Amino acid sequence: MLKIEKTETGDHCVLRLVGEVDASNSVELDLAIQQLMAENVKKILVDGSALEYISSAGLGVFMSYLEDFQDNGVRFAIFGLSNKVKNVFHILGLDQLLTIEDEEQGALEWLYEG
Amino acid sequence: MRSKELSNGYMRDELKIYCEKSRLSELRLFLTDVLEDTRLSEINRHQVILAVEEVCANLIIHSHECNPKDFIQLDVAKDKHKITFEIKDSGKAFNILEYQVPQLADVIREKKKGGVGIILVKKIMDLIEFESTPHQNICRLTKCINSK
Numbered sequence: 001m002l003k004i005e006k007t008e009t010g011d012h013c014v015l016r017l018v019g020e021v022d023a024s025n026s027v028e029l030d031l032a033i034q035q036l037m038a039e040n041v042k043k044i045l046v047d048g049s050a051l052e053y054i055s056s057a058g059l060g061v062f063m064s065y066l067e068d069f070q071d072n073g074v075r076f077a078i079f080g081l082s083n084k085v086k087n088v089f090h091i092l093g094l095d096q097l098l099t100i101e102d103e104e105q106g107a108l109e110w111l112y113e114g
Numbered sequence: 115m116r117s118k119e120l121s122n123g124y125m126r127d128e129l130k131i132y133c134e135k136s137r138l139s140e141l142r143l144f145l146t147d148v149l150e151d152t153r154l155s156e157i158n159r160h161q162v163i164l165a166v167e168e169v170c171a172n173l174i175i176h177s178h179e180c181n182p183k184d185f186i187q188l189d190v191a192k193d194k195h196k197i198t199f200e201i202k203d204s205g206k207a208f209n210i211l212e213y214q215v216p217q218l219a220d221v222i223r224e225k226k227k228g229g230v231g232i233i234l235v236k237k238i239m240d241l242i243e244f245e246s247t248p249h250q251n252i253c254r255l256t257k258c259i260n261s262k
Contacts, residue, residue, distance in 0.1 A: 024135035056231035084160040
């Protein structure tokens with residue numbers, strides 16, 4: 001089961017993922033990011049502190065937006081992942097392609113730097 | 115869940131999974147129980163759950179097109195050295211050994227939302243075997259207890 005809580009703060013938007021992302025619900029994550037892109041949000045944070053599990057279906061959603069983020073000047077960062085969830089990003093090497101921070105503060109600093 | 119102890123010292127568990135994506139959470143609960151008493155670390159247990167789910171999700175979606183009347187049979191055998199997951203189905207055969215995993219750069223460029231699950235399986239598991247007969251496909255995944 002997955003719940004996505006969206007919060008707009010300042011110039012950025014936070015998507016808080018609660019629960020598990022798998023092939024049965026990854027479309028919800030896709031729609032949430034798609035909506036932010038359609039709203040032209042340029043700074044996106046994903047709060048993964050309540051994310052218990054993510055399968056390739058969820059990772060695939062993030063991967064499918066990497067080029068769009070770059071082409072549209074969108075800053076995107078994930079923070080708060082547990083070690084076991086972060087490890088899944090690491091196995092694929094996604095931690096080299098996405099900004100992943102331990103704390104929200106670090107992610108915010110990256111979002112607003114420059 | 116009650117494991118059966120076999121005469122050769124193996125513990126055995128089994129689960130029948132109907133081919134709906136909504137069954138994946140049930141599969142994860144089963145695997146969490148099965149792995150609870152192993153000496154795998156929390157991160158390794160999580161990896162193994164992910165790998166088994168990736169294979170099952172692949173079969174549910176691609177080999178069975180989410181037909182809820184179809185099912186997959188999962189048999190688990192474990193001893194103190196290793197744990198083996200035997201995933202049996204009678205759908206369109208998916209030979210995981212012959213499947214050429216995509217390059218990550220290609221997946222990103224083509225904006226595909228799938229295709230990386232089998233990369234995870236191959237990185238996580240110590241041994242992957244596949245057999246197919248006209249009536250049944252068997253994918254066997256083995257994880258050694260003190261492994262990568």
